[in-house]
Amino acid sequence: MSAEATVKPLFGLIAAILVFTSERNLFTTWQWSGDWVRTKGGRAMRKLLAGVAFAATMALAGQVSAANLLVNGSFETGDFTGWTEGGNFSYTTVEPNSFGYGAEQGNYYVYEGPIGSDGTLSQTFSDMPGATLLISGWIAGNGTIPSDVNYIFDGVTVFTLNPVPSQGYVNYTATVRATGLDTFTVGFRNDPSFDALDNFSVTAVPEASTWAMMVLGFAGLGFAGFRARRTAVAAL
Known part of the structure; x- marks a missing residue:
């Protein structure tokens, strides 16, 4: 399950709680003012839940934009720093925006066209075993054909684009399971012409249970704070 598919229902749940408490003015507190007077605590609770939602949003946003395990995935060094070249690496260069396709984002991209067989770029990195x-x-x-681009993870092809269509930049993804020490390789060729590659990343995707525990944790802390405040007011 993607991070986006998990985040949206959770934020929807938080929004529903806020609407529910707002419409019904739930949660009351008591305070002494010459006589016991019941006062509505709905507004305070709504503010608290809004704070919980904001904190959860910030935490989830940080997770969604998880660190890229690849070095120089966008080739912004202007060369192949961080990558290991392999296979048929002829006719493969890092080029600036002013040349050919231009970069998808940033200032540089890979301009590739090996003939007869694939060239490869690979990186090995440490990660959390079992993580998605x-x-x-x-x-x-x-x-033009023949042409292809392949994603290879620990020697297994997990994505193939063959041939590469006539298109501007399109994002292609694949999901794999980490082992603790893994190697990502991208293979490519274009016999009669050239294709473009840019902005590669490998990031950890939190499981659904992780998102749920995070939001519930924030909600629990928020409600505990509300209970403590209500107890303090009632004791006055």
């Missing part, structure tokens, strides 16, 4: 990883990259092409 999202592989992402952007590919542009002119529709």
